Every structure is written in structure tokens, then in C-alpha cells.
Amino acid sequence: MSPLASMIVKRIGLGFVTLAVVSAVVFFAVYLLPGDLAEEILGQAATPETVANIRRELGLDRPPIERYVDWITGLLSGDFGRSLANGRPIAELAGMRLVNTLYLAGFAAAVSIPLSLTLGIVAALYREKLIDRSINVAALTAISLPEFFIAYILIFALTVKAGWLPSLATVSADTPLGERMFRSILPVLTLTLAVAAHVMRLTRAAIVNLLASPYIEMARLKGLKPWRVILRHALPNALAPIINVVVLNLAYLIVGVVVVEVVFAYPGLGQLMVDSVGKRDVPVVQATCLFFASTYIMLNLVADVATIAADPRLLHRR
Amino acid sequence: MTVPDTLLTMRGLAIEGRSERGTTQIVTGIDLNLKRGEVLGLIGESGAGKSTLGLAAMGYTRDGCRITAGSIVFDGIELTTAGDEARRRLRGSRIAYVAQSAAAAFNPAMRLIDQSVEIAVQHGVMNNAEAAAAAIALYRRMQLPSPEEIGFRYPHQVSGGQLQRAMTAMAMVARPDLIVFDEPTTALDVTTQIEVLAAIRDAVEAIGTSAIYISHDLALVAQMADRIMVLRHGRLVEEADTRTMMASPRQAYTKSLWAVRTFRGSRKPEMAAGTTPLLRVERLTAAYDETPVLQDVSLDLHRGRTVAVVGESGSGKSTLARVITGLLPPRQGSVAFEGKTLAGSYRGRSPEELRRVQMIVQMPDTALNPRQRVRDAIGRPLKFYLGLTGEARERRMRELLTEIELDPDQYVDRYPAELSGGQKQRVCIARALAAEPALLICDEITSALDQLVAEEMLKLLDRLQRERGLTYLFITHDLATVRAIADEVVVMKDGRIVEAGPRDRMFAPPHHPYTDLLLSSVPEMDPDWLDRLLDQRKAQAPS
Numbered sequence: 054m055s056p057l058a059s060m061i062v063k064r065i066g067l068g069f070v071t072l073a074v075v076s077a078v079v080f081f082a083v084y085l086l087p088g089d090l091a092e093e094i095l096g097q098a099a100t101p102e103t104v105a106n107i108r109r110e111l112g113l114d115r116p117p118i119e120r121y122v123d124w125i126t127g128l129l130s131g132d133f134g135r136s137l138a139n140g141r142p143i144a145e146l147a148g149m150r151l152v153n154t155l156y157l158a159g160f161a162a163a164v165s166i167p168l169s170l171t172l173g174i175v176a177a178l179y180r181e182k183l184i185d186r187s188i189n190v191a192a193l194t195a196i197s198l199p200e201f202f203i204a205y206i207l208i209f210a211l212t213v214k215a216g217w218l219p220s221l222a223t224v225s226a227d228t229p230l231g232e233r234m235f236r237s238i239l240p241v242l243t244l245t246l247a248v249a250a251h252v253m254r255l256t257r258a259a260i261v262n263l264l265a266s267p268y269i270e271m272a273r274l275k276g277l278k279p280w281r282v283i284l285r286h287a288l289p290n291a292l293a294p295i296i297n298v299v300v301l302n303l304a305y306l307i308v309g310v311v312v313v314e315v316v317f318a319y320p321g322l323g324q325l326m327v328d329s330v331g332k333r334d335v336p337v338v339q340a341t342c343l344f345f346a347s348t349y350i351m352l353n354l355v356a357d358v359a360t361i362a363a364d365p366r367l368l369h370r371r
Numbered sequence: 372m373t374v375p376d377t378l379l380t381m382r383g384l385a386i387e388g389r390s391e392r393g394t395t396q397i398v399t400g401i402d403l404n405l406k407r408g409e410v411l412g413l414i415g416e417s418g419a420g421k422s423t424l425g426l427a428a429m430g431y432t433r434d435g436c437r438i439t440a441g442s443i444v445f446d447g448i449e450l451t452t453a454g455d456e457a458r459r460r461l462r463g464s465r466i467a468y469v470a471q472s473a474a475a476a477f478n479p480a481m482r483l484i485d486q487s488v489e490i491a492v493q494h495g496v497m498n499n500a501e502a503a504a505a506a507i508a509l510y511r512r513m514q515l516p517s518p519e520e521i522g523f524r525y526p527h528q529v530s531g532g533q534l535q536r537a538m539t540a541m542a543m544v545a546r547p548d549l550i551v552f553d554e555p556t557t558a559l560d561v562t563t564q565i566e567v568l569a570a571i572r573d574a575v576e577a578i579g580t581s582a583i584y585i586s587h588d589l590a591l592v593a594q595m596a597d598r599i600m601v602l603r604h605g606r607l608v609e610e611a612d613t614r615t616m617m618a619s620p621r622q623a624y625t626k627s628l629w630a631v632r633t634f635r636g637s638r639k640p641e642m643a644a645g646t647t648p649l650l651r652v653e654r655l656t657a658a659y660d661e662t663p664v665l666q667d668v669s670l671d672l673h674r675g676r677t678v679a680v681v682g683e684s685g686s687g688k689s690t691l692a693r694v695i696t697g698l699l700p701p702r703q704g705s706v707a708f709e710g711k712t713l714a715g716s717y718r719g720r721s722p723e724e725l726r727r728v729q730m731i732v733q734m735p736d737t738a739l740n741p742r743q744r745v746r747d748a749i750g751r752p753l754k755f756y757l758g759l760t761g762e763a764r765e766r767r768m769r770e771l772l773t774e775i776e777l778d779p780d781q782y783v784d785r786y787p788a789e790l791s792g793g794q795k796q797r798v799c800i801a802r803a804l805a806a807e808p809a810l811l812i813c814d815e816i817t818s819a820l821d822q823l824v825a826e827e828m829l830k831l832l833d834r835l836q837r838e839r840g841l842t843y844l845f846i847t848h849d850l851a852t853v854r855a856i857a858d859e860v861v862v863m864k865d866g867r868i869v870e871a872g873p874r875d876r877m878f879a880p881p882h883h884p885y886t887d888l889l890l891s892s893v894p895e896m897d898p899d900w901l902d903r904l905l906d907q908r909k910a911q912a913p914s
Contacts, residue, residue: 265434267475274429275490276462289480365480365525 057367061358068354075346076128080121083335094137094333110137111335128343134336138329143340147325149226151344154314154321157237158306161244165306166299169249173256178283180261189257192250204243204316211239222317240317244310248302255298259291266290292363300356307352308345378548378581379405379428384441386423386432386605397423397436398605405549410575410582412596412613414589414628416821417792420605421585425551428583429466430458446548464494467542471554473534477526483537484522491545502544509540512577513570531684532563539571549581556591560683560848561892568594569905587821589628590894593617594901601625613898627823629896634826636833636856642673647710649674649842650695650728650810655704657694664690665701666866672810675836677843679857679874681850681889687866688846692812695844696730708810726756729803733815735795739787745772745798746783752805771801775831793824800831804839814846829855850893854878862886 091107092099107113112120127134133143172192176185195203212220222236260283263269272286311323318324322341329337361367381403388397398420405411413421423436427443430450443450445466450458462468467490470476478486487509488502497505503522510518513536526534535555542550555571556564572595575582584595592599592613599616601608601624609622620626648671657665664687672678680688693699695706697717706713708727714720732738739748749768753759759767769779775797787795796816803811813832817825833856835841847853853860853874860877862870862885870883882890891904 267470267472268478270433271468271470271476272478274426274431274462274468275493276459276464277489277493278459281493286478286481290478366527369525369528 057361060361060367064354064357068350071350072347075350076125076343077121079339079342079346080124081117083339084117094335096333107137124339133340136329136334136337138332138334138337143337146337147322147340147344150320150322150325153224153319154307154310154323156233157240157244157310157314157319157321158303160234160237161241161248161306162303164241165245165248166252166302168245169252170256170295170299172249173253174260174283174288176253176257177260177264177287178280180257185257188253192253195246196250200243200247200312201316203246204239204313207239207242220317222319224320237319240310240313240319243313244306248306252298252302256291256295259294260287263287263290289363293360296359296363297356300352300359304349304352307348376407377404378407378446379403380442380444381427382442384424384427384443385439386420386427386436387439388436390435396605398427401441401605401607403600405581405583407548407581408579409598410584410596412592412599413583413585413602414587414592414599415602416587416823418604419602421602422553424602425553425583425585426468428549428551429462429468431462460494463490463547464496464545465547466549466551467545467547469538469542469550469552469555472558473538474526474531474558476538477534479526482523482525483529487522487537487541487544490541494545496545505544506540509543509574510537512574513537513540514566515540532559532567535559535567536570539574543574543578543580546578547580549583550575552582552584554586557586557588561850562683562888565892565901565904568901571595572901588894590896590900593896593898594894601628617896617898634829634855636677636829637837639676639858642676646673648672649709650844651707652691652695653705653707655691655694655701655706657690657699657701664866665694668704668863668866668868670861670868670871672842672844674809674842675840676858677836677845677856678859678861679845679847679853680861680863681847681853682863683848685865686863688863689814690866691863692730692814692844692846695812696728722756726806727809728812729806729808729810730812730814731796731799731803731816733818735792735799735819736787738799739795741787744784744786745790748798748802749805752802756806767805771805774804774835775801777801792820793827796820796828797831800835804835808841810842810844812844812846815848817852818847818849825852832856850890862889
């Protein structure tokens with residue numbers, strides 16, 4: 054096996070180990086809560102019968118390891134368990150929500166990543182000039198404000214004052230794509246403002262860091278145009294940190310949209326989790342937690358592999 | 372008054388550099404004339420302004436530098452007022468640059484051929500296919516192995532000497548009128564240097580370009596240049612035709628450059644037979660992971676004497692130092708100090724054993740913590756090894772500084788950034804001496820220094836040896852340094868010792884063939900040296 058392939062296999066193996074650890078943490082953390090879980094879940098409605106029902110439902114009468122193994126084997130065969138709140142299968146409950154969340158994250162990524170990379174490159178190209186400073190000030194302002202605050206400002210400006218956009222992003226399975234995009238403009242805008250600054254600033258810094266290197270001076274001494282020096286000579290060597298920050302932000306877009314989903318009443322997975330925590334619907338919380346964790350792990354795995362693949366010194370051995 | 376065959380003229384050129392500590396004059400009042408087809412040598416020590424001047428010939432100044440006065444006229448174009456876009460058009464296509472370290476100046480993320488065709492294609496001189504063909508033809512002229520394929524490699528897949536040749540080829544693809552060579556062979560081993568030098572010279576002659584050849588090594592410039600300018604502190608010291616200058620330098624400074632490498636360390640009495648060596652290295656074998664770097668290396672060091680370990684990069688000489696100091700435990704073999712076998716790893720050695728062997732490394736810049744004053748750098752071993760504190764430590768620190776010829780009042784509270792390269796290396800020596808060692812391992816400690824400064828360093832080491840009876844293991848690739856200070860010489864190649872013996876015997880024939888190759892590769896102060904050597908080697912080569 055080539056060293057590159059073995060490195061990738063090793064990373065994937067590590068990813069699975071991490072996932073196993075996370076699944077155990079997600080599963081058992083719930084049972085670390087003080088008191089009897091069944092009584093906690095029922096709260097005021099706890100009667101001996103209902104408590105016994107819940108205990109049977111959760112399998113609390115069986116040893117924890119056995120329950121964990123059952124849970125994992127269920128997950129692997131696509132059985133995520135049932136919701137305590139309404140008894141529906143979690144797969145059915147979360148399926149549409151997951152699609153919604155991925156759609157929103159994908160839409161936001163499609164806007165914010167190219168935009169922020171471009172802004173980062175432009176800022177590096179015109180560093181210390183007015184355009185660079187303006188981009189930086191705007192980015193810093195955006196990153197300094199909490200998301201929900203940005204969301205409310207946008208609602209105030211674009212919905213209340215201008216009346217251009219709907220303030221609620223309620224969509225359902227049969228909403229046509231055009232309508233769906235129109236309704237999610239505000240959440241996407243909010244997410245873009247939250248994410249773009251991070252990616253843009255790191256892109257700029259990664260490129261500017263390289264500008265003092267001898268091969269950049271060489272590129273200038275070859276009489277190349279400034280944009281070519283940046284795009285062809287600096288950018289490929291700055292890819293490793295940029296890939297990492299992009300992937301980190303993709304993960305954030307999927308995992309961290311909770312606040313935005315709540316503000317815009319968007320029926321995504323994050324909102325489902327928040328609701329389920331309120332309803333003490335433990336199996337749903339566990340399933341969504343595990344999904345978010347695996348998204349994080351998988352995307353970081355992708356970042357690791359992509360970083361390796363972007364380095365010719367690793368890709369093309371001597 | 373421009374003569375028709377003049378390509379480049381500078382008049383009263385002044386360049387200023389700005390930093391936090393104010394402005395400094397890097398180049399002052401330089402006049403320069405370069406004819407078409409002529410090769411001009413610029414020599415001087417670091418800080419003489421020769422690189423700045425070379426870049427100015429391209430209308431380029433590094434960040435923080437600016438041209439404050441004078442004119443630069445290239446083929447009728449005034450570069451100081453030409454504007455960014457006009458200057459950019461000239462760079463690469465008509466004036467090309469070959470950098471000191473090709474390994475750093477090639478983009479690590481691009482194949483060589485893509486970098487080689489870039490100038491011609493981007494300036495619209497040729498299309499991609501034409502430029503690639505031209506590049507391959509030049510790879511062949513520069514005698515690169517498999518010229519058709521080598522371009523498809525990335526820089527890290529090619530050796531340093533080959534990269535330097537590829538960079539010269541890259542500079543020539545668009546047929547520039549002028550090439551600026553900025554110390555193109557300084558980063559190479561002596562034996563590789565000759566091949567690159569010969570290839571550059573042939574190619575320059577063949578395409579008939581003008582060149583500015585920058586180097587700190589006079590002997591090298593003499594092989595390449597028709598005319599030489601000597602620079603110091605940004606001013607012209609002397610200018611003459613190469614042969615005239617080599618035969619009769621006029622200025623005192625130029626003469627001092629000629630006189631370097633004449634220092635000879637003090638002679639030591641013959642060793643009494645049967646004495647226990649201070650350090651005995653026996654049959655050492657060491658490896659990094661699976662790569663063997665030392666094989667079956669044995670040597671003895673006797674008290675008060677200097678053993679020089681010579682070899683090219685990759686010969687294993689620095690690894691030997693790492694094994695002796697315990698930084699890299701050996702696979703096999705042993706290191707004995709005063710007859711007592713030392714633990715393979717420094718972790719297993721007593722503080723007393725550690726104290727007695729100290730090491731000084733090549734780059735004083737990276738060996739000193741930039742956040743620590745001279746006081747901290749020297750004071751730490753005094754406390755750590757000798758338990759000195761307060762007044763006693765202060766006194767000892769001042770003695771040490773005086774010993775390495777730095778005025779304590781002036782230097783004890785300085786940061787490394789406030790010292791010159793030579794001063795930093797002196798502080799490193801003082802730091803090693805603070806532990807009062809018996810053995811000093813010096814790993815290429817003069818390689819990063821100018822020749823005059825390096826010679827001062829050797830004189831200092833020689834005096835310290837006489838006064839303190841120190842023993843040196845001196846690792847170097849420079850045979851002139853060996854000749855100056857070694858009592859015994861060990862020649863290494865590919866992790867093995869190929870020849871060892873007293874200095875005088877090593878420098879007198881007959882040599883081992885590899886030693887002979889090393890010795891004959893040292894440039895001599897004679898403009899015909901390279902021609903003679905190449906003829907000689909051609910005659911010897913089996914036909």
C-alpha cells in the first residue's frame with residue numbers, strides 16, 4: 054500500500070474509533086443525570102404505572118451494556134428507535150428534518166464559502182489598501198454580533214421595514230424549490246454573515262503569510278501579474294489551513310444552525326433536538342446528538358484527507 | 372553618452388532600507404556599466420548591498436527598501452521612473468533572476484516544467500509547446516539527467532544541485548538579455564558546485580546573454596566574470612578587469628579578502644603513545660527510522676587536540692555529533708568518555724557527563740532564544756551545571772564575555788536581534804564554555820558567517836584551546852577550515868569513514884579518490900582554475 058493510502062486508511066480507522074467513543078458518551082450521558090430517569094422524564098405526571106411503562110420502553114430494567122449494544126445494532130440496521138413523545142419511529146420523524154437541515158446548510162455553504170474565499174483572496178491581493186480594510190471591517194463587524202441578533206436585525210430591516218422577505222422560513226415536503234429558496238433567504242443570509250468572516254480572514258492570513266517566501270519573490274521577479282502570483286503561486290501552498298477552516302465551518306453550518314432554525318421557525322434537525330430536550334424525549338435527543346457528532350467527525354476526516362492530498366510532497370514521493 | 376553596446380547603466384544609485392530601528396543606507400552612490408554579452412561579478416560580504424544592487428538591476432526593491440537617488444537605465448528604459456507595469460513586463464522576459472537557494476525559490480506545489488515555461492508563456496513570447504521544448508533543450512544543455520522527464524517532477528523530488536541547474540534553465544527559456552545570478556552555488560556542496568558552475572558558464576556563453584554574478588566567494592567570481600566590482604557597506608571599493616584585479620588588487624579591503632583562509636592554528640606537540648583518549652567512538656551504527664545514516668564509525672579524540680570531520684551534506688557528519696551528545700541513541704556501537712562508556716541516550720547520562728560535552732551548532736540565529744538576553748543565555752548553564760547565583764554568577768558571566776571578546780558592559784543586556792551573526796556565534800561559544808566542558812562539538816559553526824568573520828572565530832577557538840586545553844570535534848564541509856585548525860582529519864561519505872589521519876598527511880598526496888575529489892573541488896584564486904580542472908577531469912575520465 055502506498056504511504057498516502059495507508060495514511061488515509063489510518064485516519065478513517067481513527068474516525069471510527071472516535072465515533073464509537075462519542076456514541077458511548079451520547080448514550081450513557083443521559084443516564085448520568087441525577088435521580089431516576091423515568092421519573093425525570095415524566096416529571097409531574099409520574100405515577101407508578103407510567104414510570105414502569107417508561108422504564109420498560111427505555112429498557113431500564115436491563116443492564117446498561119446490553120442496552121447500548123442493542124441501541125448500536127439497531128442504529129446500524131437503520132432502526133433509530135421510537136420517540137417517547139408520540140411513539141413514531143425516529144427515522145421517520147427526523148428524516149424530513151435532516152433533509153431540511155442539509156438543504157439549508159448546503160444553500161448557506163454554496164453562498165458563503167465561494168464568497169468568503171473570493172473576499173479573502175481579494176483582500177490579500179490588495180492588502181493594506183482601502184478595499185482590504187473595508188472587507189476586514191465588515192467581516193469583523195459581522196463576526197462580533199451574535200447570530201440571533203443579526204437574524205433579528207435582518208428581519209427588522211428586510212421584513213418589517215422593507216417588506217421584501219418573509220420572516221418565517223416554514224417549509225414542508227411539498228414546497229416547490231423556488232419558493233423554498235425564497236423562504237430561506239433570511240436564514241442563509243444570517244448564516245453567511247456568521248461564517249464568512251472566519252473563512253475570509255483565515256484565507257487572507259494564509260496567503261499573506263506566504264508572500265514573504267522566496268518562491269513568491271521569484272514569481273514577482275518572473276514578471277507575473279499580481280493576481281497570478283496570488284492565485285497560482287500563493288494559494289496552492291495555503292490550501293491546508295484553508296481546507297481546514299472551510300470544513301470546520303461546513304460542520305458548523307450543519308451542527309450550529311440550531312439558533313437560526315429556532316429564530317426563523319425552520320423545521321430542521323436542530324429545532325427537533327431543542328424541542329425534544331424540552332419534551333425530555335431522550336431517544337430523539339440521543340439520535341440527533343449522534344448524528345451531529347458523526348457529521349463533525351466525518352467532515353474533519355474529509356479535511357484531514359484533503360489536506361494530505363493537497364500537499365504534493367505527500368502525494369508525490371521522491 | 373550611452374554607448375550603443377551598453378545594456379545596463381546605473382548612475383549615482385542610492386537605496387535606503389527602513390526598519391523599526393530607523394533607516395539605513397544599503398547602497399550609496401553606485402555607478403555601474405554592463406555591456407551586451409558581458410559578465411560582471413559583484414563581490415562583498417553579507418550586508419555589502421550586492422543582492423540589493425542585483426535586484427535593482429531588475430527595477431525591483433524588497434519590501435521596506437526604496438531607491439532614493441540615481442538612475443538605472445536598461446536598454447534605453449529608465450527603470451526608476453518606468454512605472455510598475457512597465458517594469459513587470461521587463462522582468463523575467465528581458466531580465467531574469469537566479470536565486471541563491473533554488474530549493475526555496477521554486478514553488479513546492481508546481482511541477483518544474485510548469486514553472487519553467489511560465490515566463491515565456493505569460494509574457495507572450497512563446498506558446499506552451501514552444502516554451503516546453505525550449506525548457507527541455509535547456510535542461511539538456513544544463514546537463515540535467517533525463518531532460519525529457521525531469522520537468523514533470525516536483526521540486527522536492529529533485530536534488531539541490533539539479534534544482535539550481537533547473538532554475539538557470541528557467542531563467543533562460545525566454546532568452547533574456549540579462550540574467551542576475553544571486554549566489555547561485557552558495558547552498559551547494561563543493562563537488563556539486565563545480566558541475567553547476569561549469570553548466571552555468573557554458574549556457575551563458577552559448578546563449579550570449581549578459582550576466583551579473585553575485586557571490587561572497589572571490590575565487591568563484593573569478594571563474595565566471597569578465598570584470599569584478601568589490602562592494603563594502605553599499606559602496607564601491609574597487610573595480611577592474613578580472614585578471615587585473617586578481618593579479619594586483621589595489622585597495623586594502625580587497626587585499627584582506629584575498630588574504631582570508633591563510634590562518635593556521637597553533638601546532639601541538641606529538642601525542643604520547645598509549646594515553647587514554649578523551650573520547651572514543653567505537654563501531655557506531657545509527658539510523659533514522661529505516662534509513663541508515665552511520666555505519667561502523669570509529670574514531671578517537673585526544674585531549675587538547677582538534678579532530679575535523681569533513682564530508683558533503685548527507686555524509687552523516689552531523690548525525691555523528693547527535694549520537695555523541697546522546698540526542699540520537701545508536702543502533703550499535705558505543706561512545707566512551709575518559710574511558711567510561713556513556714549511555715546511548717542523553718536521558719541516561721549524569722549531569723556531570725552532560726556538562727563535560729557541549730555543542731555549538733551552525734545557525735546562531737535559531738540556537739539562541741530571541742526572547743532571552745545574553746545574560747539569560749549564558750547565566751542558565753552557570754546556574755544549572757555549576758550552581759552559581761547572584762554576584763558569583765554575574766562575575767563569571769562577565770569573565771566569559773571578556774574571554775570571547777565582547778565588552779560585558781555593552782553586550783550583557785542585549786537581545787540576539789541586537790547582535791551581528793558573528794557576535795551571536797560568540798555568545799553561543801560563551802554559553803558552551805559556561806559549562807566548563809572538556810569537549811566542544813562544533814557543527815559547521817563558521818558556515819553561516821562571512822569569511823573574515825569566520826576567520827576571527829577560528830582564531831578565537833584556537834586561543835581558547837591553548838588557554839583551556841579544550842578538545843574540539845569540528846564538523847565542517849569546508850576544507851579551508853580543516854586546513855586551518857585540524858590536527859587530525861576524518862573524511863566521511865555516505866555514513867562511513869573513507870579516510871582518516873593527521874592533517875599534513877591528508878593534504879599531501881596520495882589521497883583516497885574521494886578526498887582527492889573534495890580537495891580538487893575547492894575553488895582557487897586563479898581565473899583559469901575551473902578550465903584547468905575540467906580539462907584535467909576530462910582527461911582522467913575513462914573514455
